[in-house]
Amino acid sequence: GENVEQHPSTLSVQEGDSAVIKCTYSDSASNYFPWYKQELGKRPQLIIDIRSNVGEKKDQRIAVTLNKTAKHFSLHITETQPEDSAVYFCAASRRNTPLVFGKGTRLSVIA
């Protein structure tokens, strides 16, 4: 089955700097790659996703890139703000299978 590795497990950045979180997946048939943000004490919420027919997707300060050949995808957050502090999860799935999640990255944005 699918295996998703996520790095780093913790990340601290200065406010205004960029943050990058990387994930690798094992199943070359995976075609859907979402990212979730979980603030302290709250539910995970979908922030951006990408499908395998697209190499990059942006939404304001966040972007996701996908390299199918290398089987990895990354979340990029620019101009970080304190409210970006949270745990971020990547996930992957192939058609008709549930999402498999990475173990999460705790991002701290230092003001």
Add this chain to the structure above:
Amino acid sequence: DVKVTQSSRYLVKRTGEKVFLECVQDMDHENMFWYRQDPGLGLRLIYFSYDVKMKEKGDIPEGYSVSREKKERFSLILESASTNQTSMYLCASSFGLNYGYTFGSGTRLTVV
């Protein structure tokens, strides 16, 4: 606003008790999921359901069962709670298996 509602935010149960965790969604989603969240282990899939009365094992189904009698409701059952089942349990629903999931707020279960 679409919602996935979990009936309890916090639960404390004794070892050996039968525990029911309830989840209701109002989005008419076909698919529902139960995940377990533990520090450093991420979200691990316990069971999922793609239709009423249908269920599939996830990665860690041992010690758990599920019930889906109605489309909007998906229950997780711990037949005989054990201390290693102390965890945060998250329910989710989705339009399709590999589409975005909407999560509930979670139930933090402590087994003593």
